[in-house]
Amino acid sequence: METTPPRAFVYLRISEDRDATLVSVENQRAEVLGLAARLGLPVAGTFVDNDLSAFSGKTRPGYRQLVAAVISSPEPCTVLVWHVDRLYRRPSELEDLLGLVEGQAVTIETVRGGMLDLNTHEGKLAARFMVTVASYESGHKSDRIALAARRSAERGDWHGARRFGYQLTADRSATIDPVEGPMVREVVDRFLAGESLYSLTVWANDQPVPPLRAKVWHANTVRQLLASPRIAGLRSYQPRDQRPETPFRNVMGPGRWEGIITPAEFERVLAVMKNPDRRTTRAGNNLLSGIARCGRCGTGLVIASSSLSASGSPRRRYVCKKVPGRPERGGLSVEGAALDDAVTAAVLRRLTATTAPVRPDLDAAPLWSSVAAARERLTDLATDYGRGDLTREEFQAARAAGLSVLRGAEEALSRVVGSGSLTTLPLGDAVALSTRWYEMSVGQRRAVIMALVDTLTIKPAAVPRGPVFDLGRVELRWRA
Numbered sequence: 001m002e003t004t005p006p007r008a009f010v011y012l013r014i015s016e017d018r019d020a021t022l023v024s025v026e027n028q029r030a031e032v033l034g035l036a037a038r039l040g041l042p043v044a045g046t047f048v049d050n051d052l053s054a055f056s057g058k059t060r061p062g063y064r065q066l067v068a069a070v071i072s073s074p075e076p077c078t079v080l081v082w083h084v085d086r087l088y089r090r091p092s093e094l095e096d097l098l099g100l101v102e103g104q105a106v107t108i109e110t111v112r113g114g115m116l117d118l119n120t121h122e123g124k125l126a127a128r129f130m131v132t133v134a135s136y137e138s139g140h141k142s143d144r145i146a147l148a149a150r151r152s153a154e155r156g157d158w159h160g161a162r163r164f165g166y167q168l169t170a171d172r173s174a175t176i177d178p179v180e181g182p183m184v185r186e187v188v189d190r191f192l193a194g195e196s197l198y199s200l201t202v203w204a205n206d207q208p209v210p211p212l213r214a215k216v217w218h219a220n221t222v223r224q225l226l227a228s229p230r231i232a233g234l235r236s237y238q239p240r241d242q243r244p245e246t247p248f249r250n251v252m253g254p255g256r257w258e259g260i261i262t263p264a265e266f267e268r269v270l271a272v273m274k275n276p277d278r279r280t281t282r283a284g285n286n287l288l289s290g291i292a293r294c295g296r297c298g299t300g301l302v303i304a305s306s307s308l309s310a311s312g313s314p315r316r317r318y319v320c321k322k323v324p325g326r327p328e329r330g331g332l333s334v335e336g337a338a339l340d341d342a343v344t345a346a347v348l349r350r351l352t353a354t355t356a357p358v359r360p361d362l363d364a365a366p367l368w369s370s371v372a373a374a375r376e377r378l379t380d381l382a383t384d385y386g387r388g389d390l391t392r393e394e395f396q397a398a399r400a401a402g403l404s405v406l407r408g409a410e411e412a413l414s415r416v417v418g419s420g421s422l423t424t425l426p427l428g429d430a431v432a433l434s435t436r437w438y439e440m441s442v443g444q445r446r447a448v449i450m451a452l453v454d455t456l457t458i459k460p461a462a463v464p465r466g467p468v469f470d471l472g473r474v475e476l477r478w479r480a
């Protein structure tokens with residue numbers, strides 16, 4: 001009697017978390033097909049799953065198709081895999097498979113680990129032993145740790161060691177550190193105002209407070225601090241199937257400690273972090289599009305497609321765009337860089353003149369004075385500390401108090417002028433203002449301009465046009 005060789009089904013799965021030596025699906029395929037050839041088995045079907053995390057509990061469509069093929073096979077069949085841990089991830093999955101193929105003649109052949117006959121007692125025992133070992137090695141330990149962290153987060157407790165910005169009390173509740181807390185607050189404010197991680201890191205290293213477990217701040221430490229839900233008083237846990245370098249944690253809800261920032265602010269931080277386009281590198285481009293208006297028709301000016309100047313650099317012009325059927329539109333244009341510079345200079349002068357209230361009707365003048373006084377006080381403190389007149393503890397305590405006063409005054413001021421974009425500007429300090437201005441993104445600068453400027457109108461050019469930019473064409477009215 002002629003014997004037909006058993007049908008073989010190939011199952012391939014890529015798994016990244018089992019070990020560092022990643023075996024790609026294509027390598028698995030080549031080795032498994034080599035095994036089939038050596039055993040003289042015709043391959044009746046190949047099933048592939050490409051899950052990146054074998055222990056994440058994701059469904060595996062390829063695996064389900066494989067089980068269906070095995071069950072419906074009229075003849076004895078063989079399943080070919082690279083290693084048995086590609087086939088089932090947990091002992092319970094092996095038991096499910098054994099139940100499904102009960103009564104079917106199934107053999108498992110592996111490239112690494114030999115043959116398992118699931119119809120024999122020995123085969124089942126070996127399969128159970130191998131999957132238990134694989135499961136323990138890969139997932140069990142991290143399962144237990146992740147579960148403990150998750151349970152703790154569900155209770156709302158502070159989990160783990162103290163983190164920057166907080167102190168832990170004897171009963172392991174967390175309170176905001178009087179020095180580190182305000183620093184966290186300022187890092188977030190500066191980040192939301194458009195500062196890069198790099199410039200934040202430079203700034204952090206200028207502060208007298210080092211990070212908890214290092215001598216200096218690195219961009220990565222600053223990024224982790226910003227991305228930590230703890231600072232918003234939120235409990236969270238690190239999803240087990242995320243790569244360690246992913247800074248984003250799963251938020252579970254409010255914790256039993258006070259936030260340094262609000263959850264809404266934390267959401268804004270994450271949104272900025274997750275958007276890689278948050279920084280505009282082409283500084284100066286389109287600073288005043290839509291803000292500057294045509295002196296003839298009142299339309300917002302836009303940037304015209306740039307032509308090259310004699311020096312080869314792009315020449316930008318704000319223009320009143322021609323619109324078909326609207327004869328009043330078009331014709332007016334103004335040199336881009338010159339207008340940007342003129343308006344920037346006026347805005348910086350305005351922000352430096354702290355005694356001039358932006359909205360006198362709301363009596364902002366005292367607030368501007370408070371901001372200037374608080375900044376002066378901080379500068380004095382730093383000078384005293386530098387001269388050795390203050391101990392480090394005295395300096396930190398006084399500085400925290402000063403920052404708190406400054407924050408309060410700036411927040412009150414921003415409510416009065418109606419723009420959060422002013423809260424982190426060093427108002428009244430011409431040098432610091434100018435530095436900060438050019439660190440800011442174009443979008444941030446536009447926000448400040450819009451907060452201050454009521455109307456910016458560009459009058460038609462004089463005829464004949466002179467060689468120098470005519471400042472008389474710019475009519476700027478501040479918000480009252």
Ligand SMILES: [Zn+2]
Nearest residue numbers: 294297320330
């Ligand atoms: Zn116009």
